[in-house]
Amino acid sequence: MSLAVSLKHRFGTFRLDVDFEAPAGVTALYGRSGSGKTTMVNAVAGLLKPDAGIVSVDGVTLTDINAGLFVPPHKRRIGYVFQEPRLFPHLSVRSNLIYGARFAGLQDEREFDRIVGLLGIGTLLDRRPSKLSGGEKSRVALGRAILSKPRLLLMDEPLAALDEARKAEILPYFERLRDETGLPILYVSHSPAEVARLATTVVLVEDGRVAAIGAAAEVFSDPGAAHALGLREAGAVLTARIEAQEADGLTRLSTSAGPLLLPAVNGPPGTMVRVRLLAQDVMLATDKPSGISALNVLPARVRDIREGEGPGALVRLEAGDEIILARITRRSASALDLAPGRSVHAILKAVSIARESVGEI
Amino acid sequence: MSLAVSLKHRFGTFRLDVDFEAPAGVTALYGRSGSGKTTMVNAVAGLLKPDAGIVSVDGVTLTDINAGLFVPPHKRRIGYVFQEPRLFPHLSVRSNLIYGARFAGLQDEREFDRIVGLLGIGTLLDRRPSKLSGGEKSRVALGRAILSKPRLLLMDEPLAALDEARKAEILPYFERLRDETGLPILYVSHSPAEVARLATTVVLVEDGRVAAIGAAAEVFSDPGAAHALGLREAGAVLTARIEAQEADGLTRLSTSAGPLLLPAVNGPPGTMVRVRLLAQDVMLATDKPSGISALNVLPARVRDIREGEGPGALVRLEAGDEIILARITRRSASALDLAPGRSVHAILKAVSIARESVGEI
Amino acid sequence: MTDWLTPEEWQAVALSLRVSLVATLFSLPLGIFVAYALARWRFPGHGLLNGLVHLPLVLPPVVTGYLLLLTFGRTGWIGGFLDGWFGLVFAFRWTGAALAAAIMAFPLMVRAIRLTIEAVDPKLEAAASTLGASRPWVFATITLPLILPGILAGSVLAFAKAMGEFGATITFVSSIPGQTQTMPSAIYALLQVPGGEAAVGRLVVIAVVIAMGALLLSEWIGRMVARRVGGA
Amino acid sequence: MTDWLTPEEWQAVALSLRVSLVATLFSLPLGIFVAYALARWRFPGHGLLNGLVHLPLVLPPVVTGYLLLLTFGRTGWIGGFLDGWFGLVFAFRWTGAALAAAIMAFPLMVRAIRLTIEAVDPKLEAAASTLGASRPWVFATITLPLILPGILAGSVLAFAKAMGEFGATITFVSSIPGQTQTMPSAIYALLQVPGGEAAVGRLVVIAVVIAMGALLLSEWIGRMVARRVGGA
Amino acid sequence: EEVVVFAAASMKTALDDFAAKWETETGNTVTISYAGSSQLARQIMQGAPADIFISANSGWMDEVEKSGLVKDGRRRDLLGNSLVLIAHGRDAGQVDIAGDFDLAGLLGEGKLAMALVDSVPAGQYGKAALEALGIWGQVAPSVAQADNVRAALRLVSVGEAPYGIVYATDAAADENVTIAGTFPENTHPPIIYPAALLRGADAAADEAFYQALSGEAARASFEAQGFRMLD
Ligand SMILES: Nc1ncnc2c1ncn2[C@@H]1O[C@H](COP(=O)(O)OP(=O)(O)OP(=O)(O)O)[C@@H](O)[C@H]1O
Ligand SMILES: Nc1ncnc2c1ncn2[C@@H]1O[C@H](COP(=O)(O)OP(=O)(O)OP(=O)(O)O)[C@@H](O)[C@H]1O
C-alpha cells in the first residue's frame, strides 16, 4: 500500500472527510474547484494538521492524530509543487532549484541539467523569480520539487499555466518518474486528459468526500462516474503492445481487441503502452465500412447502453478482453438498432488519439 | 478599429516588438510560455510603460510614447484579470468584488448577484481571500474585473485554475459579454478550445513577435498556422443557423455546406452560431457510408493536401461556402487516392463537437 | 490615591499622558506622509529628508531641545512667525512639550511605517489602479489598511518615547509644574532630592503601567487586524 | 584638524563610534531572536518580554541609567556576578557605555526587525520546509535574507540612537575622558559653560556627518538588497 | 498671584519647603521649575516667563544679566555652600584635607565621583580645590564625572565609587555617605548661589517673594539643608 490517507478536517462550513488507499504510481485527485484537493495535499505534506486522521506513505506513518504522531514537513521528504509557484524571491532561479538538493544529500549535476533542459529554463538560471513570466515561474517550481529528491511527490495543478507544447514535453517525463523511479505521485489536476494518461489510481473528490476511487481504466470507463468526470472526458483505457514502427510514421500496436495504427508512439517493439480512447472519438457502424479514412476498425459486441439526460448515450463495448466506451447520440443508437449483444464495428481515426492520451505503462 | 497595439520593449535579453490591430470582439493572444503575452497585456493596461509604442482602444489613444502620452491606469477603465489572483487581502470577497464599482459609478445589484451566481462564489462573500481555494480566488478575481464595468477587458488565463464544469458555465457568459455588450476583450489563453470558441481575432505570439494574426476562422483553418497552434488544435470554424430544436435533445443547424445535427445548441431558431470543427475529428470517405453512428455527413471537394513531417496530412475541403479541415494519416490519403478536386464525404459525429466549440456569433 | 502622589505629581502624570497622546496623534499624518515619500519616491532631497528625520535620534536630546528653543522659542524665527501669524505659541507651554516629544519620537514612527510600506506588494496597488482607483484612493483603500501594523507599531513606539522623553523637553520648555512638567521632568526633579527615590519609584510604576497598557492595546489591535487579513 | 577639536574631543568622537558600533553589532543577534520570538511565538511571558524590551523607551534615560547602575554596577547583582565569574566589568568602562547604548537602542532595533518578520509570507517558509529545511535552516536561508531590510533599518536606528545616547550612559558609567566620555557627554559638558556653543556646533556636525554616513550606507545597501530581490 | 521661579535643581528640597510656607502665609502661588542652571539661563534668555532666577553659579547669572534681563540692582548673592569629600558607608574614617593629602592613595583602584569638572559648578570648584592642594595631577585619571552633583553623590551612595566631592548640602541628605572631610574655603572660589528678579516680573508678589528669600523663614529652610545664607 503506497499511500493511505484518512482525514477529517473542518474549515468554517467546509468539512473534509476522506479515506482512501492507493497503490504505487500516480494517484490523481480530480474534482471541482473548492472540493478539498489542496486541503488533502497539504495534510499529506504536513503543512496542515488535520483535526483527525492518519497519513502513511509506503508503510511509514507520517501523521496519526490519535496517536499524537505528526512528523514535521522537513522530515517527510515530500516534494510539493504548490498551486501557486511560491518561489523564494531572494534567490536566483538556480538557487531555488538546488534549494532542496542540499538537504537531500549530494547534488547530481546531470540530473540538474536534464530537468532544466526538460523545463526549458536554462536561460533563466541567473534571474530572480520576480523577472519571470507566469509559466516560467511554475516550471521553476516544478523543477525545485523534483530536484529535492523526494520519496513522494505532490503536485497541485503543476501544468495549469503551461502551453500545450510544453505540457506535451513534460508529461512523458512524469511517466518516466512514475515508471522508472517508482516514485509515488499525488497529482491534482483539472485536466481529464492528463489524469487519464498519468494516473494509476483516480480519486474523484466531491465536496470534501471521495465520490469514486479506482484504477484509472475503471473510473474513466465507468459510465456512472462519467457525470462526475464531465461527459466529454469519459473513455476507456486499453493496454497495447508496440508491434512495429512503420515507415510512414505510424506505429502498429496490438491489443486483445485487435490491431491499432497510431501516429508515432515512441518505444521499441515489445513496449507495453496505455491508450486512452475518448468515448466521443469512437464511432460505431453495423456494416464494416469501406473507402473511409479511418485506419482502425475493431469488431466489438455491445455490452450495455446507458442513456443520459441529454441527447447522448454511452455504449459500453466488449472487444477482446478490453472494454471500449463510445458516446453517440440516442438517435443514432436507435437508428442502428443497438442493443446488448449486438455485434458492431468500432471506428477510430488514427489521429484522434492525442499524443497525451498514449503513455507507457 | 477597436484595439491598435504597437509596442517595443526590452527586458534583459527578451525583446517585445509587436504591432497589430484588432476589430471589436475577443482578441486572443495565443503563444507559448514566456512569449510575451503578459507583457503586452500590461502595456495595454498602462501598468508597463513600453520603451516605445502606441496603444489605442476604440479610437482613443491611451499610450503614445513618442507623443509623450501615457494615460494612467485608473483613467483607462480597463478591467484586468491578472495571471495570478491579486486579491486585496484585507478586504472580504464582497468588498473585493465591488471595489471597482465605486469608481465606475452606480452599483447594479442585479448584475452583482448574476455574476456571483455565475461564478459560484455566493457562499464566500464574507470570507477573506486567504481562506479561499486556488480556483475560488481566480473566480473572485474574474468577478472583480467584470464588475468594474470596464470599456476593455483584459484576461490573462482567467480559467486556468478552473475545472471543466465551471469553465463550461463561464464561457457562454464571456460570449454574451462579447456579443450583447460589445465589450472588447483581450484574452490570453493556452487552451485552443477556449480561443477558437471565443476569439474574433487570434494573435499568435512567438518570442515577442506576432507570428500570425487573423480572424479565428482563418487562423485555425490555415494549415500554415497549424504548427504554431499545435496540430491537434487545427480546425475550421463554420457559420451556422439554428433551424430547430428537436425532441431528442439535438439541434438541427443549417450551413452552406449542408445540414448539421449537434447536441443541444442553445438559442431559438434563426440564431446564428459558430461551430468549430477540429481537423482531427473529421473523417473522410469516398463512398457515402451507411449503417454508421455518425449523423453528419457533408459532401465536399478536396481543395488541397498538405503533408506534415509526421504521419499526418491536413486536407482542406470546400463544402458550400465553407472551408473544412480534416487531419488524416498520409497512409489513408494515399489509400483513398485523395487529390485536389476529388469529391469526398466529410463525416463528423454529433457528439464530437464539444459544447465549448459552439458559440453564438 | 491622592496621598500616594502629590497633586503636583498627578499633574505631571496627566500632562505626560496629554503630551504623549497629542504628540503621537498629531505627528501621525505627517509621519505617514514622510514614510511614504521616503519609501516610494525618489526625489533630490531624499537623503536630506531622511537625515533630517533621523537627526533627533543622533543628537543628544539636550542639543535637540536647545535647537528647538532657538527656532521655536518666542524669539526663534519659526516660533516668532507662528506666534505672529497664527497665535501659536510653543515656548514654555505644554504644546511645546508635545512638539519636543513628537520630534524626538518622529524617527521611530517614520521608520516603522516606512518598513511596512516597503513590504506592501505594489502589484496590489497596480490592481487597484486598473479598477479605477486614483493614487490617493489606492493609498486610502489599499496601502493604508495594509500598513496598519506599521502605523500601530509606529504609534506605540512614538507614544512610549513621548512618555519617556526628558532631555529635549526640559531644555526646550523647562519644567514648570502644571504647564510643562512632564513625568520624566518630575522624576528628574525628585532624583535631585534626598530620599526622593520612593516617589521616583511610584512615578516610574505609573509610567510603566501606562506604557504597558498602550503596548498591550496595540498588540491586541494588531492581532485583530491580522485576524481580519487572515494569515494562516 | 587637530586644532579644530581638542584631542579630548577627538577621543570622544572615536569612543562614540566604537561604543555605537559595538552596541549595535552585539545586540543584533539578541535583537533578531527577541523580534522573532515576539513576532512568531505565543508564550506565557510574551507581554512581559514585550514590555521589558520597550521599557528603556518609556523610562527617562536617567532612570534607566540608575537601574543599570544598581544591577550592572560593581555592587549590583548581575554586575557582581559577571565580574566574579567572567571578569566582565561594565562600571566606568566603555563597555558599560556600550551596554547602556545597546539597551536604550534595543526597542528600536527589535521593532524594526519584528515588523519585517511579520511581513514574511509563512507560505515561503512552509515551502522551504517541504524541501527538507529544518526550522533553523528555514530561518537562516529564507527568513533571515527576507528580513534584511528590517535588520538594516533596526541597525541604523540603533546606531543612530547609540550615537546620541546621553542620559543613561552618563548616569551609569559617568564621563571619564578617553574611557566613557562619549560625544554626547562632551557636548553636554560644553553646553554647561557659557560660550561653549561653538565647540558644541563642531561636535554636532561630526555626529551628524557620521550618522548621515551610516544612514546613506544603509539606504544604499537596502537598495542593493531590493534590487537583488527585484521589486517592480 | 503666581510667582514663577527658575531654580537650580540642587535647591529643590530647601526651596520647596520655603515656598510652601510662603504660599500659606501670603495666599500667592509659587511655581518653580527646577533644571540645570545652564538650561534655565538659556531659557530665560529665550524669553521664558520666569520672574525670579536662582542659579547655582555666578557665570550663568552673569550671562542673563548681560542680556539685560535682570532688573537693575535686583541681583544678590543668596546662598553659600561648602565643598566636602564624602565616602561610601555610614562610618568611614575622617581625613585631614591639607597640602600633602594622599587622595590618590586613598582611592587605590577606586574612582572619585565628581560633577563634570570643566562645566558643572560643583565639579569646577572641586577641580580648583584639588589643584590648589597640588594633587589634581595624581587624582585626575581616577575621576568619574557625573552630569550633575546629585549623580556624583549617587555614585558614592550606591558604592560604585568609594569617594566623591559634593556640596555639604548634598552630603547631609544621604544616609549612605559620610563626610570624610571639608575642603578649606581658600582652596576654591567662593561657592555662591545668586538670585535675581527678572525683567518680566511685574507683579507685587514677585518682588515680595524675592525679598522673602532673604528672610528668616527662608533662612530656616535653607540652613536646614546645609546652605549658608550670605548677607
Ligand atoms: N521584469 C522582467 N525582467 C526581465 N525579464 C522579464 C521580466 N518580466 C518578464 N520577463 C521576460 O519576458 C518574457 C515575456 O514575459 P511574459 O510575462 O510577457 O510572458 P508570457 O507570454 O505571459 O508567458 P506565460 O505564459 O508563461 O505567462 C519572458 O521570457 C520573461 O522571462
Ligand atoms: N483557511 C481556510 N479557512 C476557511 N475555509 C477554507 C480555508 N482554506 C480552504 N477553505 C475552503 O475549503 C474548501 C476546500 O479548499 P481547497 O483549497 O482544498 O480546494 P481545492 O479542491 O484545492 O480547490 P481549487 O481547485 O479551487 O484549488 C474550499 O471551499 C475553501 O473555500
Ligand code: MOO
Ligand atoms: O545647578 Mo546644578 O543642578 O548643580 O547643575
Ligand SMILES: [Mg+2]
Ligand atoms: Mg487547490
Ligand SMILES: [Mg+2]
Ligand atoms: Mg503571462
